[in-house]
Amino acid sequence: MLNSMRDTPADQAELRGDCEQCFGLCCVALPFARSADFAVDKPAGKPCANLREDHRCGIHARLRQQGFTGCTVYDCFGAGQKVSQITFGGRDWRTGPPEHARRMFEVFPVVRQLHELLWYLTEAAQLPAARPIHQDLREALEKTERLTLQTPAELRTLDVGAHRQEVNALLLKASDLARAGFRGRRKDRRGADLVGARLKGADLRGISLRGAYLIAADLTGADLRNTDLIGADLRDTDLADADLTDALFLTQPQLNAAKGNAGTKVPNSLTRPVHWDA
């Protein structure tokens, strides 16, 4: 039986950035390069010139107009508040010695990767079709959560890539189970180069677009229910009137990077990007 529509799992809703509880870590720890997404260059560990003393963005309401589209796409999956309030016990990087700030900025990208895995695992563990591996998924969730709660020293030396591989094997199984009802109808396009592809109105239900390059592709009116979109590049992909309910492993950053309209149906776990209505 194919999956029915899923509600937003409570713990998946918690895997969203909460800037009120964060010390602006993404605006300091991460680098960016002058491009279509960022108006200026900024090295890792240096505060963005637009970051205010209260850790809020000074141009939040005008990010796209001022050339910082990349900031509107980003989400930390809740890693910012975890690192700020738990890993470092609420101790602001501005108040400690330089070594304290440096450790915080090193740990943040590690926890961000772990939290992204928590997002996928939480979703997979809620998929009715993935019931045969629910126990494995729950164990992987618990292990990943435990890893996020390690000390800064442990997190800095963690082999996230190895853990990601373990999790990935489970997510592939979950995806196969969730898409089993569609098997044989059409071939998967995993990692496919679909940049600028014309897929208007396409029936893509149940296929794998895992890691596919869909930059600026026309997916208007496409049916993407039960489509595996993990890691797919959706920058400027046109999703107007597309149906993404029950799309597998779609994230908020992917949705934020795409174009959509009032007719785009998005999963309950995600928020319709504000710029779609602008």
Ligand code: SF4
């Ligand atoms: S422009 Fe604003 S959101 Fe983007 S990095 Fe700078 S302070 Fe952060």
